[in-house]
Amino acid sequence: MSKPEITERRKPVASHGGHPCGACPVRNLSVCSALNDDELAVLEEIVSNRDIPAHQMIFQEGDDAGDLFNVLEGVVTLYKLMPDGRRQITGFLFNGDFMGLSVNGKFAYSAESVTPVTMCRFPRRRLDGLMERFPHLQRRMMGLASNELAAAQDQMLLLGRKSAKEKIASFLLTLSRRAAQREQPDDPVFLPMSRADIGDFLGLTTETVSRTFTHLKSSGVIRLLEGHRVHLADREALTDIAEGL
């Protein structure tokens, strides 16, 4: 395959019992965790899957937000651009994470795959219908929105008031904690994104990100490993740094 393409997989009609959503790898991480098996079967009626290669645009700021997405596998960035190309990444999404909250029916940010990604997709109108039927689904959505908002506020504190060192330390710890929540290894932290991406998330340049990693490494707090992984050698020191102590 020379030209990467987005693959649409209309889910196979459930024929012999085993249905995708029930076997979903992120079933108890995401929205779906609010639903029991019967309800999940209803959800499955409106869901379709998508495979996306690395470094592909998923949607753009301002696009009609007809769909909501759930990341099953891989990493996604959400970001905003200024006319001159300055970029602010507002979040990295991992498996189980949800995206698509919109304002006036338009996406408020763009989304791009960092690695190859598998997602599932819900038409917004249909999902709204389900929320009317299943109030706990709506509760769950509200909870997710609240969490996102709290994360956004932490990020504002980071961007507005932390030094480069504090930013990198906070970033590593946040990734580690989120991995733990997904029941994935939280120590060698997986950093699939580029230095430029990290910079655009933390309000720094590539060079400063790189220098700061080097500095934390030579002070023995972290160790850079093969395959985009970072070992948090001294987690306590890292926590202190992150909080400015």
Place this chain on the structure above:
Amino acid sequence: MSKPEITERRKPVASHGGHPCGACPVRNLSVCSALNDDELAVLEEIVSNRDIPAHQMIFQEGDDAGDLFNVLEGVVTLYKLMPDGRRQITGFLFNGDFMGLSVNGKFAYSAESVTPVTMCRFPRRRLDGLMERFPHLQRRMMGLASNELAAAQDQMLLLGRKSAKEKIASFLLTLSRRAAQREQPDDPVFLPMSRADIGDFLGLTTETVSRTFTHLKSSGVIRLLEGHRVHLADREALTDIAEGL
């Protein structure tokens, strides 16, 4: 009264028809706009009012988030603190604005009055009950959360990627637009908060805020008026500055 105190006004039992919520100054700005008169009467059962003097703490990060609040009059800041005292203001609230979204039943930020404030207060548990009964109320809450999230993302772009001048220009325009939404004058923009507050919102120091105002003033883009007001003399120029053009 030498020592300022928070006044709790248990609403008067509706006796002769005219009920506070129906006459609420922010009725069609806030959550309540989702409700018709009958539903509003139910809401009124669980609501109580509070008057708070200027520069008073309303709640603190980590407090049990038993209540939700709606600002009727005055200005409130939401903020986060670092152990060494660095502060990031995550938002300014005006009349009609809502606060109290929480994570794990705790407030994720502190709230403080900037001016004297009148608020109404809903016990969270009771409001949750109402949301089950009135799905459009839940929808409305979701909409408010989405808007807040979009605003938070704009603020991340501002904090991470904009210069001091761009930050101040964006700030003034945002305040102007929000005033218009509340059907208040959007041109002489009202800035009741201190330079220090503005700095802590924009990730700048007091001095830089002051210098940047002076600079915008001497380039004729704004005019500083009496009574914490700013006239946007050249709104187009301000817009261009805000977007980095």
Place this chain on the structure above:
DNA sequence: CGCGAACGTTGATCTGCATCAAGGAAATGC
């Protein structure tokens, strides 16, 4: 496997904003 491009690191220099300092204006309290 070997070539080219993208990515990462490191160094030298520059600059926007922070910090330090001090005087002026405007609230606040008696």
Place this chain on the structure above:
DNA sequence: GCATTTCCTTGATGCAGATCAACGTTCGCG
């Protein structure tokens, strides 16, 4: 209405991180 405090502005100086530049390393692809 005067004193005191707090806030705002302006100036001088310093520094964290940006920018500019160059080289090493990794990865995708033929």
